[in-house]
Amino acid sequence: MGTRPIPPNIPDRARTPVQRDTALRLVGGYKRFHDTPVLTGVDLTVHEHEFVAVTGRSGSGKSTLLRILAGLDTLDAGTIHWTGGGSSGRPHTGVVFQQPRLMPWLTVGENIAYGGRFRAHRDHFDAAHATGLLSRFGLHDLAERTPDQLSGGQAQRVAIIRAVAIGPELLLLDEPFSALDPSIRADLRGWLREVTAELDMTVVLITHDIDEAIELADRIVLLGDTGTIRDEWVVASAPTRDCLRREIFGSYSGAVGADPVGEPA
Numbered sequence: 124m125g126t127r128p129i130p131p132n133i134p135d136r137a138r139t140p141v142q143r144d145t146a147l148r149l150v151g152g153y154k155r156f157h158d159t160p161v162l163t164g165v166d167l168t169v170h171e172h173e174f175v176a177v178t179g180r181s182g183s184g185k186s187t188l189l190r191i192l193a194g195l196d197t198l199d200a201g202t203i204h205w206t207g208g209g210s211s212g213r214p215h216t217g218v219v220f221q222q223p224r225l226m227p228w229l230t231v232g233e234n235i236a237y238g239g240r241f242r243a244h245r246d247h248f249d250a251a252h253a254t255g256l257l258s259r260f261g262l263h264d265l266a267e268r269t270p271d272q273l274s275g276g277q278a279q280r281v282a283i284i285r286a287v288a289i290g291p292e293l294l295l296l297d298e299p300f301s302a303l304d305p306s307i308r309a310d311l312r313g314w315l316r317e318v319t320a321e322l323d324m325t326v327v328l329i330t331h332d333i334d335e336a337i338e339l340a341d342r343i344v345l346l347g348d349t350g351t352i353r354d355e356w357v358v359a360s361a362p363t364r365d366c367l368r369r370e371i372f373g374s375y376s377g378a379v380g381a382d383p384v385g386e387p388a
Protein backbone atom coordinates (compact mmCIF):
# COMPACT_ATOMS: atom_id res chain seq x y z
CA MET A 124 0.00 0.00 0.00
CA GLY A 125 1.23 3.52 -0.51
CA THR A 126 0.95 6.11 2.18
CA ARG A 127 -2.28 5.52 4.01
CA PRO A 128 -3.23 8.43 6.31
CA ILE A 129 -2.73 7.20 9.85
CA PRO A 130 -4.02 9.42 12.66
CA PRO A 131 -1.16 10.73 14.81
CA ASN A 132 -0.04 8.52 17.70
CA ILE A 133 -2.09 5.60 16.49
CA PRO A 134 -0.03 2.47 16.00
CA ASP A 135 -0.50 0.91 12.59
CA ARG A 136 -1.52 -2.16 14.50
CA ALA A 137 -2.96 -4.69 12.16
CA ARG A 138 -2.09 -3.41 8.76
CA THR A 139 0.40 -6.14 8.18
CA PRO A 140 -0.87 -9.68 7.77
CA VAL A 141 0.65 -11.14 10.92
CA GLN A 142 -0.56 -14.33 12.55
CA ARG A 143 -3.18 -13.60 15.20
CA ASP A 144 -5.37 -15.72 17.43
CA THR A 145 -8.78 -16.53 16.05
CA ALA A 146 -11.66 -14.56 17.55
CA LEU A 147 -14.40 -16.35 15.66
CA ARG A 148 -14.70 -18.94 12.94
CA LEU A 149 -17.93 -19.40 11.02
CA VAL A 150 -18.02 -22.68 9.13
CA GLY A 151 -20.61 -23.53 6.48
CA GLY A 152 -22.96 -20.75 7.58
CA TYR A 153 -26.38 -21.40 6.01
CA LYS A 154 -29.48 -19.26 6.41
CA ARG A 155 -32.75 -19.13 4.53
CA PHE A 156 -35.85 -17.01 4.90
CA HIS A 157 -38.94 -19.05 4.11
CA ASP A 158 -37.74 -21.09 1.13
CA THR A 159 -35.15 -18.62 -0.08
CA PRO A 160 -31.54 -19.30 0.87
CA VAL A 161 -29.58 -16.15 1.68
CA LEU A 162 -26.34 -17.59 3.04
CA THR A 163 -25.47 -20.95 1.53
CA GLY A 164 -22.09 -21.85 2.99
CA VAL A 165 -20.21 -18.91 4.45
CA ASP A 166 -16.78 -19.66 5.87
CA LEU A 167 -15.39 -16.66 7.68
CA THR A 168 -12.57 -16.36 10.18
CA VAL A 169 -11.98 -13.16 12.15
CA HIS A 170 -8.78 -12.78 14.13
CA GLU A 171 -8.39 -10.99 17.42
CA HIS A 172 -7.78 -7.26 17.02
CA GLU A 173 -8.52 -7.51 13.32
CA PHE A 174 -10.80 -5.10 11.46
CA VAL A 175 -12.76 -7.01 8.82
CA ALA A 176 -15.08 -5.27 6.36
CA VAL A 177 -17.80 -7.33 4.70
CA THR A 178 -19.09 -5.86 1.46
CA GLY A 179 -21.41 -7.07 -1.26
CA ARG A 180 -24.37 -5.98 -3.34
CA SER A 181 -27.71 -5.07 -1.83
CA GLY A 182 -29.50 -8.24 -0.73
CA SER A 183 -26.36 -10.40 -0.68
CA GLY A 184 -26.91 -11.14 3.00
CA LYS A 185 -24.48 -8.77 4.73
CA SER A 186 -26.87 -7.67 7.45
CA THR A 187 -28.12 -11.21 7.91
CA LEU A 188 -24.55 -12.30 8.53
CA LEU A 189 -24.03 -9.51 11.03
CA ARG A 190 -27.25 -10.31 12.86
CA ILE A 191 -26.14 -13.91 13.17
CA LEU A 192 -22.74 -12.86 14.55
CA ALA A 193 -24.55 -10.53 16.96
CA GLY A 194 -26.77 -13.34 18.21
CA LEU A 195 -29.88 -11.53 16.93
CA ASP A 196 -30.64 -14.31 14.46
CA THR A 197 -29.66 -17.96 14.17
CA LEU A 198 -28.08 -20.16 11.53
CA ASP A 199 -30.16 -22.92 9.92
CA ALA A 200 -26.97 -24.91 9.44
CA GLY A 201 -23.27 -24.46 10.10
CA THR A 202 -21.44 -23.50 13.24
CA ILE A 203 -19.67 -20.57 14.82
CA HIS A 204 -16.65 -21.30 16.97
CA TRP A 205 -15.93 -18.51 19.40
CA THR A 206 -12.71 -17.91 21.25
CA GLY A 207 -13.11 -16.28 24.61
CA GLY A 208 -16.57 -15.50 25.84
CA GLY A 209 -17.94 -16.08 29.30
CA SER A 210 -20.46 -18.60 30.50
CA SER A 211 -22.70 -17.77 27.55
CA GLY A 212 -20.06 -19.31 25.28
CA ARG A 213 -19.94 -16.28 23.04
CA PRO A 214 -17.95 -13.06 23.35
CA HIS A 215 -19.38 -9.90 24.76
CA THR A 216 -20.47 -7.96 21.71
CA GLY A 217 -21.20 -4.31 20.93
CA VAL A 218 -23.43 -3.57 17.94
CA VAL A 219 -24.01 -0.31 16.07
CA PHE A 220 -26.61 0.01 13.33
CA GLN A 221 -27.32 2.57 10.62
CA GLN A 222 -29.41 4.59 13.09
CA PRO A 223 -27.86 5.55 16.45
CA ARG A 224 -30.81 4.25 18.50
CA LEU A 225 -30.01 6.48 21.48
CA MET A 226 -32.58 6.76 24.24
CA PRO A 227 -34.13 10.20 23.70
CA TRP A 228 -35.01 10.87 27.33
CA LEU A 229 -31.42 10.41 28.55
CA THR A 230 -28.42 12.68 28.13
CA VAL A 231 -25.44 11.49 26.11
CA GLY A 232 -23.54 10.67 29.32
CA GLU A 233 -26.52 8.74 30.66
CA ASN A 234 -26.97 6.88 27.39
CA ILE A 235 -23.41 5.67 27.61
CA ALA A 236 -23.57 4.78 31.29
CA TYR A 237 -26.93 3.08 30.80
CA GLY A 238 -25.39 0.76 28.19
CA GLY A 239 -23.37 -0.75 31.03
CA ARG A 240 -26.52 -2.06 32.64
CA PHE A 241 -26.74 -4.63 29.88
CA ARG A 242 -23.22 -5.88 30.40
CA ALA A 243 -23.06 -9.46 31.62
CA HIS A 244 -21.03 -8.48 34.69
CA ARG A 245 -22.73 -5.21 35.27
CA ASP A 246 -21.36 -4.86 38.81
CA HIS A 247 -17.95 -4.37 37.28
CA PHE A 248 -19.08 -1.78 34.79
CA ASP A 249 -17.18 1.42 35.35
CA ALA A 250 -19.47 4.32 34.46
CA ALA A 251 -16.68 6.87 35.01
CA HIS A 252 -14.53 5.02 32.50
CA ALA A 253 -17.42 4.98 30.08
CA THR A 254 -18.01 8.71 30.25
CA GLY A 255 -14.21 9.24 30.25
CA LEU A 256 -14.26 7.77 26.75
CA LEU A 257 -16.31 10.76 25.65
CA SER A 258 -13.43 13.04 26.60
CA ARG A 259 -10.81 10.73 25.21
CA PHE A 260 -12.45 10.72 21.82
CA GLY A 261 -13.37 14.39 21.64
CA LEU A 262 -17.03 14.31 22.68
CA HIS A 263 -16.85 15.80 26.20
CA ASP A 264 -18.88 18.86 25.13
CA LEU A 265 -21.82 16.61 24.31
CA ALA A 266 -22.16 14.80 27.64
CA GLU A 267 -25.06 16.88 28.97
CA ARG A 268 -26.97 17.11 25.71
CA THR A 269 -29.96 14.99 24.83
CA PRO A 270 -30.03 13.13 21.51
CA ASP A 271 -32.34 15.70 19.87
CA GLN A 272 -29.57 18.27 20.36
CA LEU A 273 -27.06 16.26 18.33
CA SER A 274 -26.29 16.26 14.63
CA GLY A 275 -26.56 12.93 12.82
CA GLY A 276 -22.79 12.52 12.87
CA GLN A 277 -22.52 13.38 16.56
CA ALA A 278 -25.31 10.95 17.42
CA GLN A 279 -23.56 8.16 15.55
CA ARG A 280 -20.27 8.91 17.33
CA VAL A 281 -22.11 8.68 20.64
CA ALA A 282 -23.68 5.36 19.57
CA ILE A 283 -20.21 4.01 18.79
CA ILE A 284 -18.80 5.17 22.14
CA ARG A 285 -21.79 3.58 23.88
CA ALA A 286 -20.98 0.30 22.14
CA VAL A 287 -17.27 0.35 22.98
CA ALA A 288 -17.85 1.56 26.54
CA ILE A 289 -19.09 -1.85 27.60
CA GLY A 290 -15.66 -3.24 26.73
CA PRO A 291 -16.83 -5.65 24.04
CA GLU A 292 -14.59 -8.41 22.78
CA LEU A 293 -16.24 -7.98 19.40
CA LEU A 294 -17.61 -4.80 17.82
CA LEU A 295 -20.15 -5.23 15.01
CA LEU A 296 -21.02 -2.27 12.80
CA ASP A 297 -23.83 -2.45 10.24
CA GLU A 298 -23.50 0.42 7.74
CA PRO A 299 -22.94 2.91 10.58
CA PHE A 300 -22.35 5.89 8.27
CA SER A 301 -24.62 5.18 5.35
CA ALA A 302 -27.43 7.45 6.59
CA LEU A 303 -25.05 10.41 6.92
CA ASP A 304 -24.11 13.14 4.52
CA PRO A 305 -21.09 12.09 2.40
CA SER A 306 -19.27 15.27 3.46
CA ILE A 307 -19.07 14.13 7.09
CA ARG A 308 -18.48 10.44 6.43
CA ALA A 309 -14.78 10.98 5.80
CA ASP A 310 -14.34 12.62 9.22
CA LEU A 311 -16.26 9.84 10.88
CA ARG A 312 -14.17 7.15 9.25
CA GLY A 313 -10.96 8.77 10.50
CA TRP A 314 -12.46 9.07 13.95
CA LEU A 315 -13.71 5.47 13.99
CA ARG A 316 -10.32 4.26 12.93
CA GLU A 317 -8.74 6.19 15.80
CA VAL A 318 -11.20 4.71 18.31
CA THR A 319 -10.87 1.09 17.19
CA ALA A 320 -7.10 1.26 16.79
CA GLU A 321 -6.55 2.91 20.15
CA LEU A 322 -8.80 0.39 21.90
CA ASP A 323 -7.31 -2.44 19.80
CA MET A 324 -10.73 -3.83 19.00
CA THR A 325 -11.86 -6.80 16.97
CA VAL A 326 -14.31 -5.35 14.46
CA VAL A 327 -16.63 -6.59 11.74
CA LEU A 328 -17.99 -3.75 9.60
CA ILE A 329 -20.77 -4.21 7.07
CA THR A 330 -20.50 -1.67 4.27
CA HIS A 331 -21.40 -1.38 0.62
CA ASP A 332 -18.87 1.45 0.27
CA ILE A 333 -15.58 0.11 -1.08
CA ASP A 334 -13.62 3.24 -0.15
CA GLU A 335 -14.87 2.98 3.39
CA ALA A 336 -13.82 -0.66 3.53
CA ILE A 337 -10.35 0.12 2.18
CA GLU A 338 -9.81 3.03 4.53
CA LEU A 339 -10.88 1.20 7.65
CA ALA A 340 -10.28 -2.51 7.31
CA ASP A 341 -7.31 -4.83 7.58
CA ARG A 342 -9.15 -7.37 5.46
CA ILE A 343 -12.08 -7.04 3.06
CA VAL A 344 -14.49 -9.86 2.33
CA LEU A 345 -16.89 -9.80 -0.62
CA LEU A 346 -20.14 -11.65 -0.19
CA GLY A 347 -21.28 -12.89 -3.60
CA ASP A 348 -24.72 -13.45 -5.07
CA THR A 349 -24.81 -17.09 -4.25
CA GLY A 350 -24.59 -16.66 -0.50
CA THR A 351 -20.93 -17.49 -0.15
CA ILE A 352 -17.76 -15.48 0.15
CA ARG A 353 -16.73 -14.64 -3.36
CA ASP A 354 -13.36 -13.04 -2.68
CA GLU A 355 -11.21 -11.50 0.00
CA TRP A 356 -8.26 -9.14 0.22
CA VAL A 357 -5.67 -8.24 2.87
CA VAL A 358 -5.48 -4.47 2.56
CA ALA A 359 -1.80 -4.24 3.48
CA SER A 360 -0.90 -6.67 0.71
CA ALA A 361 -2.29 -4.47 -2.06
CA PRO A 362 0.31 -2.49 -4.00
CA THR A 363 -1.80 0.69 -3.91
CA ARG A 364 -5.23 1.72 -2.77
CA ASP A 365 -6.34 2.41 -6.36
CA CYS A 366 -5.16 -1.00 -7.41
CA LEU A 367 -7.12 -2.64 -4.62
CA ARG A 368 -10.16 -0.55 -5.44
CA ARG A 369 -10.05 -1.66 -9.06
CA GLU A 370 -9.60 -5.27 -8.05
CA ILE A 371 -12.54 -5.22 -5.66
CA PHE A 372 -14.70 -3.41 -8.15
CA GLY A 373 -13.76 -5.94 -10.81
CA SER A 374 -14.84 -8.77 -8.60
CA TYR A 375 -17.94 -6.84 -7.63
CA SER A 376 -18.84 -6.26 -11.25
CA GLY A 377 -18.78 -9.96 -11.82
CA ALA A 378 -21.78 -10.13 -9.54
CA VAL A 379 -25.19 -9.38 -11.02
CA GLY A 380 -26.52 -5.98 -10.02
CA ALA A 381 -23.25 -4.65 -8.66
CA ASP A 382 -23.79 -1.41 -6.78
CA PRO A 383 -20.64 -0.38 -4.96
CA VAL A 384 -20.43 3.19 -3.81
CA GLY A 385 -17.57 5.09 -5.38
CA GLU A 386 -17.43 3.23 -8.66
CA PRO A 387 -14.05 3.96 -10.29
CA ALA A 388 -14.18 6.08 -13.43
Ligand SMILES: Nc1ncnc2c1ncn2[C@@H]1O[C@H](COP(=O)(O)OP(=O)(O)OP(=O)(O)O)[C@@H](O)[C@H]1O
Nearest residue numbers: 156157161179180181182183184185186187188331
Ligand atom coordinates in the same frame (compact mmCIF):
# COMPACT_ATOMS: atom_id res chain seq x y z
N1 LIG B 1 -36.48 -11.36 8.38
C1 LIG B 1 -36.47 -11.60 7.06
N2 LIG B 1 -37.50 -12.26 6.48
C2 LIG B 1 -37.49 -12.53 5.17
N3 LIG B 1 -36.49 -12.17 4.33
C3 LIG B 1 -35.47 -11.50 4.85
C4 LIG B 1 -35.40 -11.18 6.24
N4 LIG B 1 -34.22 -10.52 6.47
C5 LIG B 1 -33.61 -10.42 5.29
N5 LIG B 1 -34.34 -11.02 4.32
C6 LIG B 1 -33.97 -11.13 2.90
O1 LIG B 1 -32.66 -11.71 2.85
C7 LIG B 1 -31.90 -11.12 1.81
C8 LIG B 1 -30.62 -10.56 2.40
O2 LIG B 1 -30.94 -9.46 3.23
P1 LIG B 1 -29.83 -8.60 3.99
O3 LIG B 1 -30.52 -7.47 4.66
O4 LIG B 1 -29.01 -9.51 4.80
O5 LIG B 1 -28.95 -8.07 2.74
P2 LIG B 1 -27.88 -6.93 2.68
O6 LIG B 1 -26.74 -7.44 1.88
O7 LIG B 1 -27.57 -6.44 4.04
O8 LIG B 1 -28.67 -5.81 1.86
P3 LIG B 1 -28.56 -4.21 1.93
O9 LIG B 1 -27.18 -3.84 1.46
O10 LIG B 1 -29.63 -3.76 0.97
O11 LIG B 1 -28.84 -3.79 3.34
C9 LIG B 1 -32.77 -10.08 1.16
O12 LIG B 1 -33.36 -10.65 0.01
C10 LIG B 1 -33.83 -9.79 2.19
O13 LIG B 1 -35.04 -9.41 1.60
